[in-house]
Amino acid sequence: MDLVELLPRRLYLLAFPVGHAYLWCAPDGLTLIDTGMPGSAPRIAEAVTALGHTRHDLRQILLTHAHVDHIGAAADLAAWGDVVVAAHHDDAPVVRGEAANPPPVLAEWEQHLYDQIHADLPADPPPPARVDRELHDGDIITLGGGVEAVAVAVPGHTPGSVAFHLPDQRVLFTGDTIARAPDGTVMLGVFNTDPARAADSLRRQAALRPDIACFGHGTPLTDHTATTLATAASRH
Template identity: 50%
Template sequence: MDVIRVHPALFPELYLLRFPVGQAYLWRDGDALTLVDAGPPGAGLRIADAVTALGLRPEDVRRIVLTHFHEDHVGGAGEFARLSGAAVYAHRLEAPIVRGEVMGPPPVFEDWEVPLHEDAMRRLGPPPSNPVLPEEVRELSEGDMLDFGGGAHVVGAPGHTDGSIGIHLPERGVLFTGDAVAVSPLDGQVMLGVFNLDRARALASFQKLAALDAEVACFGHGDPVTEKASSVLRAAVDGYAEG
């Protein structure tokens, strides 16, 4: 796992944790940390090691905020929550899935997405036979506020999954999009996230997130945009309208 400073000059509080598939983010408020997404199954110990390497303790992570239920984002949540004592948060529609009470619905693939998904599944490897799931998941809804980054706004962003969320830090100009938005591995362009449950709703959520003010946008897949992110997202979503 790679640990990357997203923008050391302007945003020293923000770190990217990159896994073989997908990524998570750490936000630092003094000695208090927030983890946005938690990587694939088995990532908990690697996240703990990354926190320790920063000169902090796993126990300094106060909360784990999950943008949606897919395994490359929630797989490490239970393990790391047990190591750190951090509270786990997910949208109210996703919490039963994260707890393992019900199965989440599969994406509706476009033809060109099928080989991409197969490749991602190969790199993730087989799911653990005994997954470590968080015993308690605190439920979030659109408009809720979390106490980090000067006030973190929960933004409903359904379409990738029914309970996908973005997290907006308006005081700091940072937006976490989960998989509602991504960066193409082919040309580095910002794009609608792939493997969606409902593409029309996903595109509407992309438009909603693009309308927010942000200097930095952090995605579940692909390098963050670190300057004028709102303008970049709006230009990208306008391209879908023109197409």
């Protein structure tokens, strides 16, 4: 895992081989956006320590959606202390282990990629994690230090996919609704349960015009972000 600073002393990318996580640092605690694969908690703890914090500084976990590479370590991390776990209402049953994710609707070109990636993922579902707060579109989440995030419902990748928008800081966490390919191309995320709704969600996020876009897969966008997202949205 690589630790990359995106905003000085505030925002960090925790770059895993599959499924990135992000850490927001406030004077009164830490917020983690997504948790990586099962077994990722020790590496997240190392990153927290490297930044001069302890795991007891973790205040909340925000889950963008209920796929294994994003919720895999949520149960372990939630046990660190007084940690609030938040997920969208429609994905919360999957996080809790009460339901399964619906299957994706794959385009022909996606099938081989899907088979290839899922061959390397755990066969078993991730450990169930509690959800302390079920989110809905427009909910406000306090990150500390006067910073607020807005939950933006962006269904399509999963029914309960949710983005987190920090309007004052112009930061957007997209989960897997938007992705960035190795060649730098920004695109609609793949393996969507409802491709038409996913395209609508891409357009909704592009309209927010962030300065920084943090993706579940691919390098975050920090330059010409609004224009690049608008271009990606125009293709759908």
